[in-house]
Amino acid sequence: MMARLRSLLPEFGPQALSNTVWALARLGLKDRKILKQMVDATVARMTHPVQHVFKAQELANTVWAFATLQYRHTPLLEAIAHASAATIDDFSSQNLSNTSWAYAVLSYHNGPLLKEIAATFPR
Numbered sequence: 001m002m003a004r005l006r007s008l009l010p011e012f013g014p015q016a017l018s019n020t021v022w023a024l025a026r027l028g029l030k031d032r033k034i035l036k037q038m039v040d041a042t043v044a045r046m047t048h049p050v051q052h053v054f055k056a057q058e059l060a061n062t063v064w065a066f067a068t069l070q071y072r073h074t075p076l077l078e079a080i081a082h083a084s085a086a087t088i089d090d091f092s093s094q095n096l097s098n099t100s101w102a103y104a105v106l107s108y109h110n111g112p113l114l115k116e117i118a119a120t121f122p123r
Helices: 002-011 015-028 034-045 056-068 074-086 092-106 111-119
Strands: none
Touching: 002 015, 002 034, 015 034, 015 056, 034 056, 034 074, 056 074, 056 092, 074 092, 074 111, 092 111
16 A cells, blocks of 8 residues: 555645545554655645645644654755745634644744734634
């Protein structure tokens, strides 16, 4: 199964990447090699000049999955934080909660993202 997954990764868009890493997390599969490949594919799509657009659900699920697997990767967390902060108005309360939880679990502080999340709460 992992060999097939590796062969398909180059074809995956945001939803397929998000769904796959979510499934790996739900199954508790901590194959470091495939996780590294998933990270590389995700960061590449988020930072490529012809950027793939990750929706709020995909961003939240992706960071939740990597946190669940205890996989901390700074460029990935920065890319997700940047994309999340830019689209924070599209985040549901569940997306906000999962994203906040993930960054807390990974002990990763991103000030701009936290500021955007805090701003979503009424005063």
